[in-house]
Amino acid sequence: MTTQPEPGGGRLDPSLSAIMGERRRLINLAYRLLGSLSEAEDVVQETYARWYAMSRQQQDAIASPGAWLSTVAGRICLNVLSSARARRETYVGEWIPEPLPEPTEWISGRPDGIAVDPADRVTLDESVNMAFLVVLDSMTPAERVAFILHDVFRYSFGEVAEIVGRTPAACRQLASSARRRIRAARASTTPAARQARIVRDFKRAWEAKDIDALIALLDPDVTATADGGGVVGAVLRPVEGVEQIVRSLVHLEGRLRSLIFLERTVNGRPGLIAQEDGVTVSVYAFEVAGDRIKHIWAVRNPDKLRSWTAGP
Template sequence: MESPSEHVDGRLDPALGAIMSERRQLINLAYRLLGSLADAEDVVQEAYVRWYAMSPEQREAITSPGGWLTRVAGRICLDLLRSARARRESYVGEWIPEPLPAQAEWAGGRSGGMTADPADRVTLDESVNMAFLVVLESMTPAERVAFILHDVFRYSFAEVAGVVGRTPAACRQLASSARRRMRASDAPVTPAAQRADVVRHFKQAWEAKDIDALIGLLDPDATGIADGGGLVSASPPIAGGEQIAHYLVTLIGQAPDLALLERTVNGQPGLVLQLDGTTTAVIAFDIAGDRIRHFWAVRNPEKLRPWTA
């Protein structure tokens, strides 16, 4: 197999620039489908491997290389999603999608003006906030692929059908079912500034060990979920604002040197927890009005690589 950065048959591949420019789109698609940046990168790499495994004549016969790469990446993601349930069953504890920092906070890109990190290529819009990704986890693989391709990336149902392997009408139904799941979990839209204020007040109340203030910021039916992946300790899911508040105060009491930092997590206000300068957890929030409905604390160190220098 020829490398995409090398000459093909003694000449530079004329489609190289166009082909490599698809990488950002493919990373964005695969991350939303899989909830894992590491898996997304693997999928995109495999799509390119398959492209360059073809002969130059086969590649030249493809009228839309970007469409071909999208179909291949989508099918690989669909296969991974179908096997994910078995893998998730063996995963230790709760599984939470991998959190992404804002571009300026990407650990690998803080020095030297580097622009090659995947954070530079993942668009942090509403379709990557943690609440959105968690709802995606409740969908069937086919629903998820049809919904993301059509509703987020605006592919036609005829194009979606080529990925999912069903008729356009069936793909329309899959996307419709996925939308119903999304609507069932929707909260009233809270302005970004208000969400940031809630997270800031939450941080201050937590640092002050102010149980009453924490209870006031948490919905009575709030839930908290932690993901340690069996590599670090993680508490089981906690339900109820009062129970969560008491747990958080106990937790910070056991780690007096714990630093709470306000950061952007998947495009939304969140918190990063550090001990001795090392990131130990990243917390994403689902906020409705002035109350926190859900929060997700990712502690699995394999999912914290973008946050760790």
């Protein structure tokens, strides 16, 4: 983003480095709250715009600029979340959080020609794996904000209350409710190396059209959800059950024949990407429980793949 010059001769703001040093933390906060990197970037842009809209005297009166920026960003995210539900009622098909690559695989260029600053990348941990983000998306906006701010970013409930506009006791209840949702949806923990092996075996079985191997890798109650964002041919509803999913994979085989599938880290977990002529056209995230795949998320919406490819 571009920063506003200081009034009077364009002198460099001595606090600029400290203020801009908050940018990565704000991006990390906003992405976890919204599940969308593009929306997170817009929130951070708006947060800085509000900071630079103040006079120097107003800025100097703020004891903790970092806390001020976080509070403003949190409130903007809360407003975005509150309006997102209405927008998603008109979304074509299922909405899945925007998938993110492992930092070393992040494409530095974007289709719009804007360079991606490495300092703006989202730090990957358990709070951004796809299963976690999907559960967050099922929460009320206030639950999600209270939980992320307190349990992930360690804000006190007093600080959370200032952002959410409720009492600290009410925010405590919101975070507690969010935790119950997380616990109810959480699958058994599978070591990362085993997850990677299972995803690799799934890729090989799919490419080999080995139906028996696919069935052995999928949980009987497995669910596959696709987010095409209006892409022609995208699956609009979740597919449930191992037989239905295997049937769908076989049905899609002809359409996917020209694609190359590669193993990649997706939101901190082993996943796959599909490329056509070197351009990433789909990203697949997995939830593994024990030795079987419990959920597959497939993102084809081009707007959500800009971190994966600088192609058109």
